[in-house]
Amino acid sequence: MKILIKYYAYLLLSSFINFTSFALDLTRQDEIEVIVFLKGKVGHAHYYEPNKLTFNTGNLYKLIIKNKSKSKHYFSSNLFARSIFTRKVQVTFKNKKIAEIKGVINEVEVWPDHNLEWWFVPIKAGIFDDLECKVMDNKTNLSHSDMGMKGTIIIK
Numbered sequence: 001m002k003i004l005i006k007y008y009a010y011l012l013l014s015s016f017i018n019f020t021s022f023a024l025d026l027t028r029q030d031e032i033e034v035i036v037f038l039k040g041k042v043g044h045a046h047y048y049e050p051n052k053l054t055f056n057t058g059n060l061y062k063l064i065i066k067n068k069s070k071s072k073h074y075f076s077s078n079l080f081a082r083s084i085f086t087r088k089v090q091v092t093f094k095n096k097k098i099a100e101i102k103g104v105i106n107e108v109e110v111w112p113d114h115n116l117e118w119w120f121v122p123i124k125a126g127i128f129d130d131l132e133c134k135v136m137d138n139k140t141n142l143s144h145s146d147m148g149m150k151g152t153i154i155i156k
């Protein structure tokens with residue numbers, strides 16, 4: 001009988017420990033989907049839509065970066081990259097997953113008419129206004145950032 005009670009106590013305790021460690025894994029919560037479009041026209045303008053993104057620390061986000069233009073674009077913000085934990089970057093083609101990249105990501109580049117998903121958990125609050133695209137416009141010889149492709153990321 002004593003042994004049985006000890007066994008039940010062990011089961012109860014171990015399930016509690018498992019539950020606790022699961023609850024503390026912030027990368028395994030339900031994701032919040034956010035979409036940002038990369039838009040523009042060569043020789044005219046390039047921009048992020050929206051150009052202001054807000055996230056909360058501790059939540060898991062799936063940021064879908066959709067290139068809806070004829071140019072390739074960067075989504076680059078060093079301050080943002082240093083304030084998040086990246087779970088993965090997922091590359092999709094025709095809505096099907098084709099690759100998953102894990103590790104520290106600093107910037108991503110998306111080709112015309114393609115999408116990419118950046119899964120991350122913000123870990124540090126701040127206002128980061130260094131979101132930019134370094135691609136050069138063939139007609140104006142200016143960077144996309146100089147033509148308007150800039151943005152602000154806020155982590156609360």
Ligand SMILES: [Cu+2]
Pocket residue numbers: 046071072073074133134135144145149
């Ligand atoms: Cu660009």
